[in-house]
Amino acid sequence: xxxxxxxxxxxxxxxxxxxxxxxxxxxxxxxxxxxxxxxxxxxxxxxxxxxxxxxxxxxxxxxxxxxxxxxxxxxxxxxxxxxxxxxxxxxxxxxxxxxxxxxxxxxxxxxxxxxxxxxxxxxxxxxxxxxxxxxxxxxxxxxxxxxxxxxxxxxxxxxxxxxxxxxxxxxxxxxxxxxxxxxxxxxxxxxxxxxxxxxxxxxxxxxxxxxxxxxxxxxxxxxxxxxxxxxxxxxxxxxxxxxxxxxxxxxxxxxxxxxxxxxxxxxxxxxxxxxxxxxxxxxxxxxxx
Numbered sequence: 001x002x003x004x005x006x007x008x009x010x011x012x013x014x015x016x017x018x019x020x021x022x023x024x025x026x027x028x029x030x031x032x033x034x035x036x037x038x039x040x041x042x043x044x045x046x047x048x049x050x051x052x053x054x055x056x057x058x059x060x061x062x063x064x065x066x067x068x069x070x071x072x073x074x075x076x077x078x079x080x081x082x083x084x085x086x087x088x089x090x091x092x093x094x095x096x097x098x099x100x101x102x103x104x105x106x107x108x109x110x111x112x113x114x115x116x117x118x119x120x121x122x123x124x125x126x127x128x129x130x131x132x133x134x135x136x137x138x139x140x141x142x143x144x145x146x147x148x149x150x151x152x153x154x155x156x157x158x159x160x161x162x163x164x165x166x167x168x169x170x171x172x173x174x175x176x177x178x179x180x181x182x183x184x185x186x187x188x189x190x191x192x193x194x195x196x197x198x199x200x201x202x203x204x205x206x207x208x209x210x211x212x213x214x215x216x217x218x219x220x221x222x223x224x225x226x227x228x229x230x231x232x233x234x235x236x237x238x239x240x241x242x243x244x245x246x247x248x249x250x251x252x253x254x255x256x257x258x259x260x261x262x263x264x265x266x267x268x269x270x271x272x273x274x275x276x277x278x279x280x281x282x283x284x285x286x287x288x289x
Contacts, residue, residue: 004049005053009052010026010056011026011057013069036256051091060098089117123195124192124228126184149170169211200216202232203250205241224246
């Protein structure tokens with residue numbers, strides 16, 4: 001059951017930038033994405049689906065129309081997957097919300113910002129939204145999620161003890177947490193395996209402490225309580241990472257945006273035999289055992 005993986009495409013029609021010694025190659029992203037899609041379409045056996053792990057565009061242009069044009073190009077480059085009959089599933093990232101939430105849901109064909117989908121017999125994907133409880137969620141400040149985000153930030157200010165409370169991170173609200181518990185209980189009862197996807201990492205050690213979800217400890221507690229969960233996939237921390245916690249694999253895929261060459265873009269394929277294997281060897285290979 002192979003699954004194609006893409007993280008932080010983050011395309012923008014703008015000049016390269018440098019952060020922490022790493023180059024963000026915005027205008028190279030379309031070429032790298034095109035090669036990744038070509039590799040995915042050629043994969044044998046055919047991929048069960050392709051999953052993006054957030055930040056499909058960079059956003060933050062001077063005008064919304066420029067962000068829309070960037071999104072149009074990325075979606076056009078993903079079209080060969082649909083033509084080949086490969087399902088596509090998306091995860092919200094913080095940069096995705098450079099455009100209105102409702103617009104992104106519609107354009108990406110997402111049923112909701114968090115959802116469950118069976119991708120193969122015996123395997124269920126739970127896509128979480130770790131942007132909904134944040135300062136950039138797009139929800140009104142007087143909404144339930146807006147108030148939860150403000151209260152959480154007030155109770156957990158950015159500090160050496162909580163370095164993950166940066167504004168570029170976020171978490172999940174009480175309703176989504178309840179949904180996650182119910183989904184894991186249902187999966188355990190159904191006897192199916194679960195893969196969780198979220199933009200911000202939940203497993204300590206799988207990403208830098210500054211790039212974890214706000215309430216990752218609470219979410220992790222729920223996930224570790226579900227025997228059905230086998231794998232948690234994330235993006236956001238462009239450097240990538242991996243941790244195994246109580247037998248569950250937590251993988252942060254490297255950013256396609258920062259791939260050094262068209263012949264070695266960060267994309268991956270996950271199978272039941274390996275935790276994560278890269279198609280073009282630009283991301284580390286994680287193996288069971």
